Amino acid sequence: MLHFLQKLGSSTRTNFAKLGRATYFLGHTLTGIVDVALRPRLLLNQLHSVGVLTFLIITISGLFVGMVLGLQGYNILSDFGSEEALGIMVAASLVRELGPVVTALLFAGRAGSALTAEIGLMKATEQLSGMEMMAVDPVNRIISPRFFAGFLSMPLLAALFSMVGILGGHMVGVGLLGVDDGSYWSQMQANLDFYDDIVNGVIKSIVFGFAATWIALFEGYDAVPTAEGVSRATTRTVVNSAFAILGLDFILTAMMFGDI
Amino acid sequence: MQHTRTQDTLVGLFVAAGIVALFFLSLQVSNIRSFMPADTYVITARFSNSGGLKVKSPVSVAGVRIGRVSNIYIDKETYESVVEMSIESKYDTLPEDSSATIYTAGLLGEQYINLDPGGSFDYLKNGDRIEITQSAIVLEEVIGRFLFQKAEE
Numbered sequence: 211m212l213h214f215l216q217k218l219g220s221s222t223r224t225n226f227a228k229l230g231r232a233t234y235f236l237g238h239t240l241t242g243i244v245d246v247a248l249r250p251r252l253l254l255n256q257l258h259s260v261g262v263l264t265f266l267i268i269t270i271s272g273l274f275v276g277m278v279l280g281l282q283g284y285n286i287l288s289d290f291g292s293e294e295a296l297g298i299m300v301a302a303s304l305v306r307e308l309g310p311v312v313t314a315l316l317f318a319g320r321a322g323s324a325l326t327a328e329i330g331l332m333k334a335t336e337q338l339s340g341m342e343m344m345a346v347d348p349v350n351r352i353i354s355p356r357f358f359a360g361f362l363s364m365p366l367l368a369a370l371f372s373m374v375g376i377l378g379g380h381m382v383g384v385g386l387l388g389v390d391d392g393s394y395w396s397q398m399q400a401n402l403d404f405y406d407d408i409v410n411g412v413i414k415s416i417v418f419g420f421a422a423t424w425i426a427l428f429e430g431y432d433a434v435p436t437a438e439g440v441s442r443a444t445t446r447t448v449v450n451s452a453f454a455i456l457g458l459d460f461i462l463t464a465m466m467f468g469d470i
Numbered sequence: 471m472q473h474t475r476t477q478d479t480l481v482g483l484f485v486a487a488g489i490v491a492l493f494f495l496s497l498q499v500s501n502i503r504s505f506m507p508a509d510t511y512v513i514t515a516r517f518s519n520s521g522g523l524k525v526k527s528p529v530s531v532a533g534v535r536i537g538r539v540s541n542i543y544i545d546k547e548t549y550e551s552v553v554e555m556s557i558e559s560k561y562d563t564l565p566e567d568s569s570a571t572i573y574t575a576g577l578l579g580e581q582y583i584n585l586d587p588g589g590s591f592d593y594l595k596n597g598d599r600i601e602i603t604q605s606a607i608v609l610e611e612v613i614g615r616f617l618f619q620k621a622e623e
Contacts, residue, residue: 258477262484301499366488373491376499395498404500412492 232428235349239427242347242354252351256359260321260423264367267320268313272371275308276300276378283379284387293387297394298401300379301372305402305411306467309372311459314418317364318451322426325356326447329430330440338431353427360426364419365412372411410466417458422451509559510537511596515570520551521581521606523572528582529555536561539583555583557594565590569602581606 246253283299329352332338338348376398383389402408426447433443520542529537537557545552557564567588574581585600594600 254478254481257481257484262480265484265487305495305499363484363488366485366491369488369491369495372499373494398499402500404496408495408500411495 228432231432232424235353235428235431236424238349239353239357239424242350243358245347245350246355246358249355252355253359256355257363260325260356260359261363261366264317264320264363265370267316268367268371269374271312271316272304272309272374273378275312275371276304276375276380277382279303279308279375280379280382280387284383284389293383293389294393294397296379296383296389297396297398300383301376301398301402302407304372304375304379305407307459307463309375310368310411310414310418311455313368313371313415314364314422314455315452317360317367317419318422318426318448318455321360321363322422322447322451323444325360325423325426326430326433326444327440329353329356329427330433330435330443333431333433334435334437334440336435349431353431357423357427360423361416361419364422365415368411368415368418406466410462413466414459414462417462418455421454421458425451425454510556511559511562512540512554512556513564513594513596513598513600514552514554515583515600515603516545516548516550516552517570517572517603517605518550519605519608520553521572521608522574523553523581523583523606527580529557529585530582531561531564531585531587536585553583562593564594566592566594566598567602568594568600569604570600571604572606574607 279300280296283296284293287293287295287299329338332352338352341348341351380391380394384391384394429443429447429450430440433439523539523542525539525542527539528535529539537555539553540556541554543552544550553570564585565588567590569586569588571584571586572581573584588602
């Protein structure tokens with residue numbers, strides 16, 4: 211019994227210590243905005259590896275998610291004779307929820323894990339300590355550009371996901387199933403609000419991008435510098451990002467759309 | 471770094487595609503016009519029952535939306551529902567003796583306020599109150615009355 215309590219206390223303390231380190235790390239990363247502003251090339255390189263390389267998986271997934279929504283939505287809506295509402299159904303679910311959330315989950319899997327592995331390996335091979343020896347701040351130089359790249363990429367990726375998804379739904383709904391083209395778009399435009407839906411969706415994706423990138427970078431930076439440590443850190447990145455994204459999604463949804 | 475130009479181009483394309491997507495969502499998917507904070511003035515109406523009316527429900531004249539419901543609260547003394555409506559300033563020629571009715575769009579659709587213009591040459595101004603109102607039709611009440619009548623026959 212005593213042993214159990216001891217373990218509980220120890221793991222609680224470990225977790226709080228980790229949260230503290232993560233917060234300090236975030237502050238340190240944010241100060242790196244000066245370095246990023248002075249060396250835009252660093253940011254550009256990271257935008258390439260975080261954003262451009264994630265582009266393909268996001269657009270393809272978006273297309274398929276939109277097509278599935280088109281099919282499923284049509285099947286249900288046609289029972290009620292309201293196939294024209296397909297546009298609003300596809301667009302609302304993409305813009306409000308699926309766009310930001312699925313993009314963030316894919317982003318954590320594709321870009322987040324790569325960031326953790328890269329930083330963790332840099333630590334394991336003592337490249338970060340090497341920079342410190344040369345009086346270069348590794349957090350500002352290595353971490354910050356990656357953080358801001360992730361932070362900037364996520365809203366763009368989520369918007370792309372939603373756009374491609376809506377076009378995918380259009381392809382299936384209008385192209386294959388014969389929903390009227392005009393009502394697909396007009397129902398969407400009549401019922402989606404710019405501020406309530408689009409802006410809130412973008413805010414969500416910014417928050418998710420912030421959280422996912424922060425977790426990925428911190429796990430890499432905090433990894434035990436061994437092969438096993440890096441592999442564990444990568445796993446933790448994906449798991450913790452997924453938790454953070456879905457948890458934050460509930461809170462944000464309750465704040466934005468709920469009547470709570 | 472090698473291939474810098476290719477990388478720059480790809481990043482540029484990526485950012486451009488993202489911005490195009492944002493514009494697509496704003497312009498093609500949503501009703502951006504309702505975001506423009508158009509000049510509005512507020513009029514109120516009192517209903518004995520405002521039914522399923524909600525904040526942001528449309529206010530229309532002859533089927534054209536001219537504003538939205540901006541606030542609904544209950545009058546503590548008369549127990550009436552007070553509905554505040556924001557009407558776009560360009561529609562500033564609503565006669566004072568207009569009447570407000572709560573209708574339902576379709577059988578199960580959302581409820582909205584329909585204004586029936588009267589004949590007066592004095593127009594409603596900011597803060598004015600519409601005197602003639604007709605409450606929402608509550609389906610249960612109608613069915614109840616119908617059944618009651620049937621039973622009497």
